Amino acid sequence: MKKEDVPQDESSLSKANIKEVVYAVDKDGKYGKTLSSGWDAKTIALNESLELIEEQLKDTIQKIKDGELSPIAYYMELQRMDVVVLSGYVGLWQWKVKRHLKAKIFRKLNEKILSKYAEAFEISLEELKNPKI
């Protein structure tokens, strides 16, 4: 890639005043660092993935309202976690976390377990039990 071809499109990075390093060649063919504010092709890929996360979250909210899933599923996805990451934060086995995603089992959980989740999500017990969805 030539230095003058390094894309300078708007992106989430440029909005936060961040530019990233791209390696490109100058007129004499010599390599060096060039700053790029963003590239549309990449932004489109990123947005595609964020849209999918949004869609997934909407789906989960519906399932909570239908009494299928527990609020833990909502907060987990909201904070872009999966079962593996969440199990690390609460210090419980993955299979246990998976069970706690079910509304039926969530209702039977004691305060001690619930506070572990509240702490992991950095929310209050009240917010965990009654999410604003």
Add this chain to the structure above:
Amino acid sequence: MKINFEHNQSAHCENGVVSNLLNYNGLKVSEPMVFGIASGVFFIYIPFVKVNFAPMFSFRPVPGFIFSRVSKRLGFKIKRHKFKSKEKAQQTLDAELSKNNPVGLQVGVYNLTYFPDEYRFHFNAHNLVVYGKDGDDYLISDPVMQEVTTLSSKELEKVRFAKGPFAPNGHIYYPTELPKDIDLKKAITKGIKQAYRHMLAPVPIVGFRGIRFVAKKIRKWPDKIGIKKTNHYLGQLVRMQEEIGTGGGGFRFIFAAFLQEASVIMENPRLAELSKEMTAIGDQWRDFAIDASRLYKNRSRETDAYNKIADKLDAIALAERAFFLDLKKAIK
């Protein structure tokens, strides 16, 4: 307390931390040189590991390999600590800083306050350098950022003890005992040899064969898993290829920069020619990303479009095969 540490922005965090720490300790090596010596150029497709609902593609070796390969090939030692206790982790950090020793830290990205929201994922193999402390704030040199920044002790503790895959557990590291004479030529040769060995490996999901494998899949995906999923998989491939840290084109441009530098050190003009070829391959990857992004933006339903970008990927696989065979000849 502030150590006189030079912050150099780099494309990739691990290269950058290694390069900046070595520079501080008196060994001048550029980011591309670190990357090349560590055989950073790579490709692997892992269909059975799903990240963010899509299979895993990677253009780089496993996190941590770059530092350990560079240390082995340049002959210096690394001291590493991991912790169970958060207090101990901070004590050790403070102790190193008070000895005027800037240190590398492995951290999770999700709670890094200076990153934009879109980039906050639970990715735990990010690297940065701490080079001092001002009251309760640690002075941070994050190689992917233009300028140095700070994190409070609470914020730093959070990212050092992020959980999930590759959990850092407070991981702290720094080079010790740099050798007086460094045989750069030997290290470069080793780096190049491992690079072509991996890229030409007789494994269907690795190197140029891996790229060809993905091309074959792209032809089948629309019928097998539907357009929507196919587009999501392609998006994942493009993200891994162009994500912050790659220097563009799935690390191919950094590798080309390395070959250019290596050509002078090795007094081997052939490597300079190959650097140009690698640049052309990097441009091919960029083209592929543009075409792929058009596909999922327009939600095109014609399968012919998928065959066309699969053709592009096939062409890249062929070009990389020819390239690494030539590289093998050039280094003999």
